[in-house]
Amino acid sequence: MISDKISNSIKNSSMIRAMFEEGAKLKKIYGDDKVYDFSLGNPDPEPPAEVKAALRELANSEELKMHSYMNNAGYPEVREALAEKINSETGLKLGSDNVVMTVGAGGALNVVLKTLLNPGEEVIVFAPYFVEYNSYIDNHGGRLKVIDTDYKTFLPDTELLTKSITSNTKAVLINTPNNPTGVVYSKKILTEIANVLEKKSKEYGHTIYIISDEPYRKLAYDVEVPNILTIYRNAIMIDCFSKSLSLPGERMGYIAANPEADDIASLMGGLIYCNRILGFVNAPALFQKVVAKAINSSVDINIYKERRDLLYNSLINFGYECVKPDGAFYLFPKALLADDVEFKNRALKHNLLIVPGSGFGRPGYFRLAYCCSLETIKASLPAFKALAEEFK
């Protein structure tokens, strides 16, 4: 009785549900600490002390109207604080009117896509990629075009990008640090992408946007995450506090654009309008103020770095092939079987919960989310070793 498309999508997503159920079953049999769950990207560190203090301060204050509607774009002072932070890091000149507060990065992506897309316009995405992009683009009548990254580096292939752009291309959606690979795009590669789009925008006589989804931008270990707004004038930056402040359940994110972008007033007007008509209305009130008060804080990224180092080094030692990730909290090693779904099943026999790469548009690989304690990782290592030995 519900929509045919939704009904079919649910049937197709039942594989993932089945996986979780299998995991739950294993945990019941063997105990939580004997099942090594690398399937979920749910940040486990607590929010920084500054966040907890800001929340307490606001909750205990006598300030009135703290939970009222505000402008659909969010509180002006919060947007101003974010604009100033970006400016201080980049030398750009964003104003509060170049920032829109959103219901997380997922909300932000839907707002941006709704604002930009005419029916049938294409959005290019580099595989492997976060599979929700399929739905987000389809929600607003767009067409997803997936192109492969380089097999050795998981970095975009700009020649392939150049060939893939058509008159129908509206945007290129990038995600750095990347889910699922953990790869961070350098200034060099971003500049190459920007150059391609600059040229193609001219050739086709319309703006081709970069939509840069950066929920993991604070989680970079050995490298810097360049600010896309300094590299491409028509970039739209999406950031959130789910990972950097460990607040995923509170749904707080934002969109920022360069004041020099084409027709910036209508872009920002569109974003604010779409934030409203998609039913978000505004980002949750109280947590806008919380993140503004804790704007310079971050979770301790060494927690994640230590896990990455242990897990990455161990896997390499056991004979897995894996691009060393510079950020996010994922590893994306090569599966030891061409059939990554079957490989996931084999891993399950060792009480290892992993996600097949085909769930990210790149079969033959698997994703590990290290949102679990160092102890769990340590305890899991013999299982990874035994799994590798099966295929020697």
Next chain:
Amino acid sequence: MISDKISNSIKNSSMIRAMFEEGAKLKKIYGDDKVYDFSLGNPDPEPPAEVKAALRELANSEELKMHSYMNNAGYPEVREALAEKINSETGLKLGSDNVVMTVGAGGALNVVLKTLLNPGEEVIVFAPYFVEYNSYIDNHGGRLKVIDTDYKTFLPDTELLTKSITSNTKAVLINTPNNPTGVVYSKKILTEIANVLEKKSKEYGHTIYIISDEPYRKLAYDVEVPNILTIYRNAIMIDCFSKSLSLPGERMGYIAANPEADDIASLMGGLIYCNRILGFVNAPALFQKVVAKAINSSVDINIYKERRDLLYNSLINFGYECVKPDGAFYLFPKALLADDVEFKNRALKHNLLIVPGSGFGRPGYFRLAYCCSLETIKASLPAFKALAEEFK
């Protein structure tokens, strides 16, 4: 460069922006207290003490993982609490799995419409109606069919409804207590609507849903708001805490369905899936717990009742025609000119900010939102009187 549809929609909505700007200009000239702003439905009472206490308690607690992701449907214990509350009021037998927590009622409506609608399917709405329904239905490829209510009562005309349903009708979207009229649908009228839909569902061989948007259900003054789930098995109830707990900025709402509804598992599965893929992901974590702790509290509705009585009685005395509203915080009197936009301009000359009925699909009327102090209402009365006298 943005989507043509969004670009055009923004141009069309510029009338409302112009109105706000005119209002702001007037306030600058005459002072805030000399401009009587009845344009915005932004609840002004503070949240009840129980809400503030719950927020303080949670913010000060040492509970871990309070801001993590949870099930996309929301915390099971919060959904359980809401299900039990509905059960205790109705004798129904909802479980936690018949409730989905949402980003406000606006988010809930989008989730429901995305779940139900195949391309081109119709949703029937009774005029006057909340104009965002246009966007919400269009977002998901549906077609809005507007039919008039009775001119004397603003109640649905079930004969007209019967004639308007086609094989393409997926749902009837009702809103009680109503924005903009303040009218509350009685059990009798709801039962009549249910009977029509029961018959038509059989005739066409598919379920026709009632989607009942009830953000004002706690704001009813002299009458009871019946629970739609007790009246129609295939009703989907949408409620939120924006008005009942004065928390509009926090975006907290929920969807509830009757466990006896057709194919309930796939309906609930669809709602949860759509909550995720529309980018809401989950309702904000902390405020789910806040509303569960304050589940039996409510703003003091006598604040609104007193305002309604003063404003309604005064307008009637001055010669305005108006259906006496039983709920919400709106009056919807007849404009004293056929051209309600021109009437809005004439009101502006008396420093009265009102919204033309054409903004709600019913020209010739105007909406007053009494989300302002009793003092403002008292101070505005001479202006309403003078305005009426112009047309005598």
